[in-house]
Structures are given as structure tokens and as C-alpha cells.
Amino acid sequence: MKRNLGSVNALYPSLTTIIGAVVEGRPNFLTVAHVGIMNHGQPQYLSFGLNKAHYTNAGILEHREFSVCLPGEDLVEKTDYVGLVSGKKTDKSRVFELFRGQLEHAPLIQGCPVCMECRLAQVVDFKTHDVFIGEIVATHAEESVLRPDGTIDIGRVRPLLFDMASTTYWSLGAAVAPCWSVGKGLKGERRGKAQGG
């Protein structure tokens, strides 16, 4: 039995990220848990909407560069902190130890196991929100979260998964099943049914 909740956004959990930009000459960070994947391919694009009231927007628009870092569970307090206080009133440039990649205005967080630096590709105006579309220029990952084949082992990243209804950060659980594989059994079954019917 289902209940109609109205027009509720139920796309949770979502991956918690920290967006970095240079605002008024200083690195600034903001917790954002709604970064979208725009395509699969090269160039690789991602997107996120930021209410226009945020301090960070001007910095991204000025330098057309930003970073997207993935904090692990060990960074939950600092991650929450940079989502609680605005750069307008608080200097957040020293909350994290930083490093630089290829872009000058995409401050990267040493303590995050995975960091992406992005170049702004497009801005979609959404009345209350700027939707920023960025091209991923480079992705930096800790050796300790890489598998022997050089891909990221998400089980070692220990990402923070955000849920709005419970306003809670959740952890990643166990693997359930292999993708593009576990459903293969239904291929034959359904073909059989079709042939039968």
C-alpha cells in the first residue's frame, strides 16, 4: 500500500562531497550532497546546483574552476562543519590541509581520499539556484584506496552518504550483487515466457 507524499525529492542517499573554490582570494569549502553525473565518456561532466545565496557561487563564476572532494567517515566532523558555517562570516581556508593539482583555483583537500578538479563548462540558471556544470580535468586518489588495477576501491573510501529525511550521514554497507550480471538469468527466463506465450 502506497501513500502519496506530494512532490518530495526522494533521491537519497546521495554522496556527500566538499566543493572547493577560491572566493575573494581565499580557498573556501562547502558541503554539497547533490552532485550529478551528466554523461559517461570524455569529456566527463558533473553538475550541482547551489542556491544563489551561497558565498561560493561568485568564486566559481569568477575563476571558472572548482574542486569536488570525497570525504571518508573519519572526516565527518569537518565535513559537517564546512556545511554549517558560511564563508561570508567564517574563514574556512585553514580547516583542511590543501594541495594543488593542475588548476590554480581548485583547492584540493589532502585528507579526502578522492579529489576531482574541474573546469566550469556551463551554468544553467534555475531562478533560486545556479546549476554549475563542470568538466573533470583530473582525479587524485590516495594510493591506499586504489586496487591493484588502479581503480578506486569504494569499500576503502568509506564515503559519507547523506539522507535528508533523517538528516544523517550513513555509511556504505556490503556488496549486494554484480551489476550487468545478476539479471542475466532473467534474460533466458523471459525469452522462454515470450516463446511460451
Place this chain on the structure above:
Amino acid sequence: MKRNLGSVNALYPSLTTIIGAVVEGRPNFLTVAHVGIMNHGQPQYLSFGLNKAHYTNAGILEHREFSVCLPGEDLVEKTDYVGLVSGKKTDKSRVFELFRGQLEHAPLIQGCPVCMECRLAQVVDFKTHDVFIGEIVATHAEESVLRPDGTIDIGRVRPLLFDMASTTYWSLGAAVAPCWSVGKGLKGERRGKAQGG
């Protein structure tokens, strides 16, 4: 020590959804694990990019309506199956038991604990991909996944979390910490430091 992996999309895990649309007069379903949240507010918008080669695009463009359903762990095989086979060759209209909400061309899946019906608001042309932006019209949730206050209990939804590197569906783990709360302790601490320095 970090390694530069090149321009890799590392935004995982992402929530696994099933997009539904009416294509050539028949309900069709497609697994999509990169649905973005565009804003917070009303109207509430979401977005996802679909390679233009997909069968579903034409149906969404024709009727300007679609659904986004969240499968639980128990539906992993069927979820994977509708991501494996194309509607071009396979009739996927009978894979799930369906129900209808307010929109005529947004087929909803009874077996999914949470289903959203959406009206197409905008299409962003991304060369290889159509990026569909939809307005959420209504969200239907099973009574069994609702908390007493009527919000969705994600722990009971048991969502499937997709990871590209391991091509695996993962489960949701335990709660880590309360959001907009666990970082409050740093407010005073950092203020103290600033005053000190």
C-alpha cells in the same frame, strides 16, 4: 600519497533508480544510476543524462512525462535485467507490476518502495546525451518504509547503491552521525583558535 588517475568520474556510489516512460505506446524501463538533485524547494527538479542511442529518450520527449522509481535490494535481479536489455529488442512492459499516479505517461512500479512521477521541464543537449530535467509531481512510498512522521525511512528502503569501478550494487550501511550537528563542536573550537591567533 595521491595518484593522478586522469579525468575519472569518481562520484560513487550513486543511487540506482529505474526510469519509466511510455515508448511506442508501451511502458518501458531502464536502470539509471546517475540522477541528480537540481535544487531544494518547490518546484522540485531532478535531472539525468541518457545517451541518445537509448530507446527511452523518444518516449520522454514525446509525452514529456516519466517516472523515477527506487528499487530495494529484493529487486536487484529485475533492476539489473532492465539495464541489460534494450526496449528496442525486448518488451519490458511486463517485467514489473505497475500502477498509475497522476500522470498518464509515467508508469510506476508496484514493487519499488518509492516512486516519483515527473513532468519534463527542460532538455539540455549534451552532444551524445540528452540531459532531462524533470519536475517532481508526486512521490509515492510504501507505508512500510514510512516513519510515524510520514517521512521516508531510508534504512527500510534498502536502496541499491551503484559503483562503476567494481560494477557492483552495494547496500546501505549503518548511520555514522547526525548532519548539521556533528560538526557543531568545531564551531567553538575554531572560533577559539581564531581569537587566539
